[in-house]
Amino acid sequence: MQFTEKGLPGQINLFCRKAFIYLCSHYPIPMFSRLKKIPVPYVITVGFALFLRLLFEISMLSAVFSVMTISFFVLTPFAMGALTIYFSDIEDVKSLQFRITHPWRSVFIFMLATTALAIEGFLCWVMILPLFMLGSSIGALITGYFKLRGHPHNRIFVSLLTLLPLLITPLEKQLTRSPAVYKVYTYVDIQAAKETVWSHATSVSEISPAEHTGWLTNIIGIPRPVKAELNYAGIGAYRKGVFEGGLTFDETVTDYEPGRKMTFTIKANPYDIPASTMDEHIVIGGQYFDVLNSTFELEQMDNNIQRLHLYSNFQLTTTFNTYASWWAGWIMKDIQDNILHIIKGRAEHGNQI
Known part of the structure; x- marks a missing residue:
């Protein structure tokens, strides 16, 4: 999943490219006479994984293979672990x-190879690395068990x-992928007048870089919000949510209670999102992930304290929704916390709307 070269993700992608070039220059592969200088388990295992990754991305085979399957995320590292141990020295x-x-x-x-070749980006690996590490270890342990016992059919097993x-x-691809909807809830307490908080929540003028507090989204390179200005107060009103990297959302108000509640739908056109911002596997509004709606609710707490609640509903359509929802929920929470603290800072310190 490719993101811009700005910030930490861009620096990591650049590092991976340089590391991959270094490895290739010190361990040249084309000459068969020099293959003995390269650790055989790595050559075979990584070559096999790259073959699968590229095969599963071929559009003509999309009805049979897909990267966005639990089979790929679990069985590929499982096989990598088996191959690594099978071709390793018995003493090791x-x-x-x-x-x-x-x-x-x-x-x-x-990971270095796919990042250097721009096949995957940093965010992808943040999410799938735990699965790859666990799967490869399990495959290695099973293969090691048979190898240490000199099982006669070990080669067939591997x-x-x-x-x-x-x-x-291909069997998993035949399963019906049922969309699942998940809710993310965050809130913040703000010491300011009710009217002030509400005006900052419903219409957000351009956000400066210094106002952002979302640490997770900043680290993994998720585009940050820029502005979301409401054209009028009421049902049917329109907001255009603008994010970094050319990412925009059309937001329509479906429920509005002045000073208390505002619900709006969120629609993204995945074909308008630059490939450098999000790729097809996690693009908002694509076939796997979508944000449906959000709700601001304002609650009077004590004296001049207002509690601003923010709810969002997002939809996942994969065969591994449970795992994907954990990551999506964590990222969505960080995005919402960032927005709420921007509103808090503006309301408490009198920033202009």
């Missing part, structure tokens, strides 16, 4: 620590493990 395999952690090297090299992503993914 005797170590339990080696069997658990050594496959991670193949995973990290695969071959079957490497075929699992190719065999299981």
Whole structure:
């Protein structure tokens, strides 16, 4: 998933490219006579993983294979761990620590390669790295068990493990993907007049970089909000939510109670979102992820304290919604906290709307 080269994600992508170039220059692959200088498990394992990644992205095979499947995210690292241990020296395999952690090297090299080649971006790897590390260790432990016992059919067993992503993914693709809706809730207490808080919540003028507080979205490179100005107060009103990187949302007010509640739908046109901002796998409004609506509610607490609530509903349509919802919810919460603290700072310090 490619993001802009700005900030930490861009620096990490650049580092991965340089690291990959360094590895290639010190361990040239084209000459077969020099292959013995390259750790064989890494060459075979990473080569296999790259083959699967590219195969699963071919549009002509989209009815059969897809990267956005639990089969790919779990069985590919499972097979990588099996291959790493199968081609490792038996003396090394005797170590339990080696069997658990050594496959991670193949995973990290695969991460460097896909990032350097702009196949995947930093955000993708943030989300899938735990699955790859766990899956590769499990595959390695199972393969190591049979290898240490000198099982006569170990080669056949490993071959079957490497075929699992190719065999299981088409079956998973036939499953019906039921959309699941999840709610994210955040709030902030603001010491300011009710009217002041409400005006800042409903219409947000251009946000300066110094106002942002979202640490997670800043680290992983999610576009930050720029502005969202309301054309009038009432049902049917329109806001255009503008984010960095050319990301925009059409927001229509569906419920409005002055000074108390505002609900608005959120619609993104995925075809208008630049590829450098979000790729097709996580693009908002795409086939896997969408934000449906948001609600601001203002509650009088004590004296001059107002509690501003923010609810959002988002939809996931994958075969691994449980895992994806954990990440999506965490990111959405950070985005909402950022927006609420911008409103708090403006209301409490008298910033202009």
